[in-house]
Structure formats: structure tokens, C-alpha cells
Amino acid sequence: xxxxxxxxxxxxxxxxxxxxxxxxxxxxxxxxxxxxxxxxxxxxxxxxxxxxxxxxxxxxxxxxxx
Ligand code: SF4
Numbered sequence: 277x278x279x280x281x282x283x284x285x286x287x288x289x290x291x292x293x294x295x296x297x298x299x300x301x302x303x304x305x306x307x308x309x310x311x312x313x314x315x316x317x318x319x320x321x322x323x324x325x326x327x328x329x330x331x332x333x334x335x336x337x338x339x340x341x342x
Contacts, residue, residue, distance in 0.1 A: 277318050277340065281311050281328075284335040294327035294336060301327055315341070 281300070290307040300320060304310045316324055321338070328336040 277321075279316050279321055279324070280314060280339045280341055281316060281324055282314075282337050282339070283309055283311065285309065287333060287335050289333060291332065293330050293332065297330055298323040298327040300324055309336070 285308045288308040290303065290309075292303055292309070294301040294309050295303055300312050300316065300323065301309055302312065313320070316338075324336075324338055328338050
């Protein structure tokens with residue numbers, strides 16, 4: 277299974293919770309969260325899901341691909 281991650285960067289409040297939970301995420305030069313890989317696999321899903329679930333404003337989304 278493959279998944280696609282996305283983030284509404286404009287709304288990011290820069291608390292860096294996602295980056296602490298998942299190595300796919302980092303803070304960019306503007307203090308906004310950014311992913312390293314857009315398409316993730318089953319192994320990478322759990323960490324990214326944790327980041328999605330822990331974002332206080334719910335702007336990280338993971339979508340299952342066909
Ligand atoms: S957890 Fe959400 S608000 Fe916090 S840095 Fe990550 S994307 Fe931005």
C-alpha cells in the first residue's frame with residue numbers, strides 16, 4: 277500500500293510536534309513543517325500517522341493511494 281502526505285503549510289503554527297514524532301518531517305527556513313517524501317509506504321505509515329494525529333490544528337493529511 278502507498279500513501280500520499282500533504283500539509284496546509286500556510287496554517288502551520290511551527291510547534292514542530294510532527295518533526296519530533298516522524299523523521300519524514302522537518303521545519304523549513306520559514307518555520308513551517310515540510311515532508312521529505314510525498315509518497316510513503318506501509319513501513320513509513322505509522323510514524324506519519326502519528327504526526328497526522330498529533331498535529332494540534334489537523335493540517336497534516338495522509339491519503340491512501342490506489
Ligand atoms: S504539528 Fe502541525 S502545526 Fe505543528 S509543526 Fe507540524 S504541521 Fe505545523
